[in-house]
Amino acid sequence: MKKVIVGLSGGVDSSVSALLLKQQGYEVIGLFMKNWHDESVTISDECPWLDDSNDAMLIAEKLGIPFQTVDLSKQYQSRIIDYMFKEYENGRTPNPDVLCNREIKFDIFLNIALNLGADYIATGHYCQIDKINKDNKEIYRLLAGFDDNKDQSYFLCQLNQKQLAKAIFPIGHLTKSQVRDIAKKNNLITANKKDSQGLCFIGKVKLPDFLKQRLTPKKGKVIKIDAEFKDLEVELAEVKSKEQELELLSAPFSFSSKDGEEIGQHNGAFYFTVGQRKGLNIGGFSEPLFVIETDVSENIIYVGMGESHPALFKKALFVSKNEIHWIREDLMINENQILKVDFRIRYRQPLQSGTIYSFKKGLYILFDNPISSVTSGQFVSWYLSDELIGSGVIN
Numbered sequence: 583m584k585k586v587i588v589g590l591s592g593g594v595d596s597s598v599s600a601l602l603l604k605q606q607g608y609e610v611i612g613l614f615m616k617n618w619h620d621e622s623v624t625i626s627d628e629c630p631w632l633d634d635s636n637d638a639m640l641i642a643e644k645l646g647i648p649f650q651t652v653d654l655s656k657q658y659q660s661r662i663i664d665y666m667f668k669e670y671e672n673g674r675t676p677n678p679d680v681l682c683n684r685e686i687k688f689d690i691f692l693n694i695a696l697n698l699g700a701d702y703i704a705t706g707h708y709c710q711i712d713k714i715n716k717d718n719k720e721i722y723r724l725l726a727g728f729d730d731n732k733d734q735s736y737f738l739c740q741l742n743q744k745q746l747a748k749a750i751f752p753i754g755h756l757t758k759s760q761v762r763d764i765a766k767k768n769n770l771i772t773a774n775k776k777d778s779q780g781l782c783f784i785g786k787v788k789l790p791d792f793l794k795q796r797l798t799p800k801k802g803k804v805i806k807i808d809a810e811f812k813d814l815e816v817e818l819a820e821v822k823s824k825e826q827e828l829e830l831l832s833a834p835f836s837f838s839s840k841d842g843e844e845i846g847q848h849n850g851a852f853y854f855t856v857g858q859r860k861g862l863n864i865g866g867f868s869e870p871l872f873v874i875e876t877d878v879s880e881n882i883i884y885v886g887m888g889e890s891h892p893a894l895f896k897k898a899l900f901v902s903k904n905e906i907h908w909i910r911e912d913l914m915i916n917e918n919q920i921l922k923v924d925f926r927i928r929y930r931q932p933l934q935s936g937t938i939y940s941f942k943k944g945l946y947i948l949f950d951n952p953i954s955s956v957t958s959g960q961f962v963s964w965y966l967s968d969e970l971i972g973s974g975v976i977n
Contacts, residue, residue, distance in 0.1 A: 592634030595706025617658035673878035674959025710754035722746035739963035739973035802881035831898035857955025901974030
């Protein structure tokens with residue numbers, strides 16, 4: 583009998599995952615990961631870890647499976663929290679959920695499970711795995727979840743072949759409503775529990791409060807850039823090569839405080855991200871204001887009026903060489919090669935079409951259509967059909 587250790591989070595998805603695995607004949611063990619102690623920056627009635635731990639324990643009792651809690655808060659602090667602060671301080675917007683899966687669930691947690699004699703680990707992610715044989719070698723494919731509205735393959739875009747070989751996603755072939763129905767029919771206490779939101783493992787965080795732990799608030803200017811500003815159109819007339827064209831198209835807009843009108847103040851440029859609408863607290867305009875660029879060195883936020891402001895849109899993005907990750911290394915393209923792909927730059931974004939161009943210093947993705955709010959520090963993941971084959975950090 584194969585042994586599977588399930589990451590029981592106290593939610594309905596992991597509960598049903600454990601149930602299905604037991605029904606399929608696996609020896610199932612539930613493990614709850616505690617990764618956070620400081621509740622001063624969480625909204626106390628939203629996803630507190632203690633309630634989740636109790637729910638996970640009750641699910642394990644209901645299913646008749648062994649259960650234990652493991653404290654990984656030190657590792658989470660060093661691998662996720664410290665990274666987050668560094669990225670925000672440098673004016674980039676990290677995605678802790680992607681990192682959490684790469685660094686915690688499918689690294690530390692996986693190693694704990696293997697040391698306990700497990701053959702596999704399982705989580706309640708809405709994605710699927712299959713296996714093919716190519717050139718006498720087994721290759722694992724990470725596929726989108728069956729439920730288009732819940733597909734979570736994006737959050738797993740940094741996994742590798744060794745990790746996929748040890749992973750099971752028991753609910754990837756189901757819809758969310760089917761998962762809840764299974765939970766109800768089996769009288770699981772998590773059947774109607776709301777999905778957790780916010781930072782992975784911490785709960786719904788007041789992000790500015792969270793960042794204020796290390797990033798001291800400091801007043802700065804909010805500058806409004808008009809949609810007709812002369813430097814918003816990228817000039818390609820003198821371009822000598824495709825690489826130079828892509829470099830220009832993917833480069834961030836460069837503004838100075840003289841390029842627009844000062845309309846207010848903020849408490850720290852590192853608290854804001856491109857595309858952000860909420861938190862500016864500046865009214866009196868005919869359309870909402872959106873952050874179009876941040877300058878953490880000068881502590882200035884540049885905003886534009888309306889969601890169609892041209893500075894919100896880009897035609898390409900860049901991933902530096904050391905931040906490129908191929909799940910399917912057999913599909914990796916070499917320098918000066920191109921590959922047509924679908925891609926997304928955030929969770930729940932419909933897949934976009936574009937072309938990867940590979941060069942010595944990294945790769946570019948040229949979009950078939952301009953995209954709003956391309957954000958440095960976030961992950962881009964690329965697909966062939968419904969298979970996620972690679973990813974990277976937007977630079």
